[in-house]
Amino acid sequence: MGNRLSSKLLGEGKGGIQGMSEIYTRMIIDLYRNPLNYGEIEKPDIKAKDTNPICGDIIEIQIKLNKDIIKDVKFNGKGCAISMASASLLTEMIKGKSIDESLKMDKNDILDALGIKMSLVRLKCALLPLRTLKMGIYSYLGKSDKV
Amino acid sequence: MGNRLSSKLLGEGKGGIQGMSEIYTRMIIDLYRNPLNYGEIEKPDIKAKDTNPICGDIIEIQIKLNKDIIKDVKFNGKGCAISMASASLLTEMIKGKSIDESLKMDKNDILDALGIKMSLVRLKCALLPLRTLKMGIYSYLGKSDKV
């Protein structure tokens, strides 16, 4: 999973740019400048917001469902390039998936998609969108008595 | 000062006994077993008590005056050999002196009298009687408006 997408998106950009940094690939910088699925959805079925207390990054994810299928998803918020790129990729990946499938996604899916290795501190940035997504799904399932 | 007395009392005993310890001279052990001026005075003019919080040693000094002259002095309390010997020697030294003279006594007089060198912690034991004495004299002078 995810691999497919990351290789599509990564294109030639994998690896360091001008030797500056192993983690700031062109893809990540591009996604920071031009995020995918950034914005809001009218009357979303799922809506969740979380922050990373270490850096103050803040992400909100909004989802429109068609039964159990994620019909549309948007995110907004403020954060570093890693968390923004991660949110772009995550929203791209779950579009059209069922919420159950989405729940099964884990850390490795995100890292594969980003195509980089990173330190523990930055990992928290990378995983913030996924954590927010799961929070949102769980509380939706809770409210709708489906768990 | 003091030297006179200490050499009198020290006799042959100065220096370590059986190599056990430089500070436990025969004099000190003898004074621990048989303290000088131990006891109480009826209706003392000066009476003071103090403790060494590190070890719980407690010394009370009682003085009978004849004008400004120390006519009689006794001590009582509980403590280690150093503080007990120091109290014996101190009371012996101030007998017959004026209270002003007594106030002038200092650390070196006590150490000379004991005839030993010692560490900071034990120094507090050695000086407890002198501190108690001075406390007593000062509060006497304070009460009698003589300062």
Next chain:
Amino acid sequence: MRKVPRKPIDVEKIRKDFPIFNQKIKGMPYIYLDNAATSQRPNQVIKAMNDYYQMYNATIHRALYELGEKATDAYEESREKVAKFINASPEEVIFVRNTTEAINLVAYSWGRSNIKEGDKILLTVMEHHSNIIPWQLLAKEKKAHLEFIDIYDNGLLKMDEFEKFIGEGIRFMSLVHVSNVLGTVNPVKKMVDYAHKNGVLVLIDAAQSAPHMPVDVHDIGCDFLAFSGHKMLGPTGIGVLYGKRELLENMGPFLGGGDMIKEVHLREASWNEIPWKFEAGTPNIAGAIGLGAAVDYLNNIGMENVKEHEKELTKYALDKMMRIKGINIYGTKNVELRGGVISFNLGDMHPHDLASILDNEGISIRAGHHCAQPLMDRLGVVGTARASFYIYNTEWEIDYLVNSLEKVREVFKV
């Protein structure tokens, strides 16, 4: 806790790890018998701290650079080691300065919001000042009462008094695991069990147990447990408070500042998750790393083996010391019920004189009230002399101690 095969400790090998024993004190091999006060530190612990200072010195948690990451990893890895050592989860392990701060943290944070006027807090007469004063301060503020379980003359707790107190209504109990004076090993598991059945929370002061025997918080079942790094081969300035997760999560903060917060506004703030909620400001990073190395060192020996070694030394010492004329040894003589701590007096000698003379012989023991004045009052003494053992002590050292005591006795005509 790591399982290590039961086997006698190789003291000669261990002593080589401790630089302090490679020097002579007053021309004599150094005999250190004040381990209940603080232990010595092996090279491994010193090196772990030096490595931090020399190779990856940085602050933790918020540093985004490589050395900061490394420091964070080392600090949190130490927490995991400590957690395993007492069979707890890492988030239940709070780094503090020492046992004293750990107990105060509970008294301030849990105590001030749970103890009400008229409540009773149960202690014992054998507590260290660190496990008395925080409760006195709390009781005074809240108009609560302190009760104390007495001991028998042999140094064991009066269990019927304990049950009576619990039966009469107690809100909280704080109890020493192993007495630093009597050596008594209290039956904490049984007592915690009984207390819990009566709804009483229990803090265990493990300052003298965690360094010397296996301590398992799940087995004991206690709600809080406190100990100090410096008594278990670790550095000074680092200690541990264990607390049950649900309790810690529901407690308000103690010290406020950096790292213990989630969000701060001018007039309100929210707290970080446990354990960090209780670790305000830049912690003793090197100290925590050193403590981790100390735990490794003890695990390599095996805590069962540490305990066995000390039990044998204690037995040997009691046998020999009891034969000294005029000696008075406190506490039970049953080594199954006591740790490696022997308090004694010699005739009418002041314990300070005893310690001073032994110091001149190159032997370090302790003398005084051992921060347990109420226990001294109970024993009717101004203080005691105390010899306490650890992994590097030998029977030969005990022989030397006993010989010296015999000489002291003669000199002082006891």
Next chain:
Amino acid sequence: MRKVPRKPIDVEKIRKDFPIFNQKIKGMPYIYLDNAATSQRPNQVIKAMNDYYQMYNATIHRALYELGEKATDAYEESREKVAKFINASPEEVIFVRNTTEAINLVAYSWGRSNIKEGDKILLTVMEHHSNIIPWQLLAKEKKAHLEFIDIYDNGLLKMDEFEKFIGEGIRFMSLVHVSNVLGTVNPVKKMVDYAHKNGVLVLIDAAQSAPHMPVDVHDIGCDFLAFSGHKMLGPTGIGVLYGKRELLENMGPFLGGGDMIKEVHLREASWNEIPWKFEAGTPNIAGAIGLGAAVDYLNNIGMENVKEHEKELTKYALDKMMRIKGINIYGTKNVELRGGVISFNLGDMHPHDLASILDNEGISIRAGHHCAQPLMDRLGVVGTARASFYIYNTEWEIDYLVNSLEKVREVFKV
């Protein structure tokens, strides 16, 4: 404070004392610019602690044997060094873990018995969380109020607001000497003077000043002053609270336990003299000794020279950095009014990204809210990147930083 002739710092010589600079990080010489978070430690400090652990490791104050005496002497000698360093008396110097604990000590001990319902406590918007949360906790408990002095956009305090607040009735003020974000050096002497004329006691958070410039508590006139050892070449886990003698003597204890008592009975106790009244339990002995060595090291250089060196670096850095396109530097550009701390942002880049990329270049800077979230809110940013200097930093390092920032700018298309 020792008088040392004014002369430029010999950085090459100094760097040799710091083992961390003898290694390469990612194959590059290590550029450490996070000194406001924590400093590096010289060999002299590490050695002082090792000597204690290896040669005279023992507890202090109550040990009657030679090594215990030696440890006590070294510990108390460090206190004297620290006292001289800030021109205080030794009994006014309390060893704590860090600045955070120092401030909490005052909030708990002085605050809880002096702050009453409706009282106002004055802070500033540029305070570190450590100088906010303790007062929030106190204010909440006592139903007191917090007031905050705002800043101008150039990072200087609004002095008219300060005077207005004082005029309207303030019970206590706690104030940072040098901001860890803006670098602003507040006119503490003048402010203390004005506060005292209005009967307001003042605590100075000297975490960022004591390491970097001469600090004289008598000259400043403050009632309390707090700082951390780890930011001034000393070890982690040791810090200092200075308090005026009369205040400390009249304050109740904070933590209860061994060493801070005079006499203990079952239900009451009396306290030791200052400073020990506030040092409960076994302290960070090695940490205090290490801090003493750090003070020696700084004295040898001379604090005036330290200050001058940093001023020159800051000036050099500001000049160069201001030329970077898209950079936003916070705080005053007047180096007479700011310490060696430069916070900045680059275009719309997140400061974390900046720090991460620089890390890859072998440069350690900080990024985030710097434990000053209210100040971030005031500045309208999520965080900043921050470079901060110390005695071992050079102009070459700043050139390298500036070069790297230029490259980052290109890559990120700022």
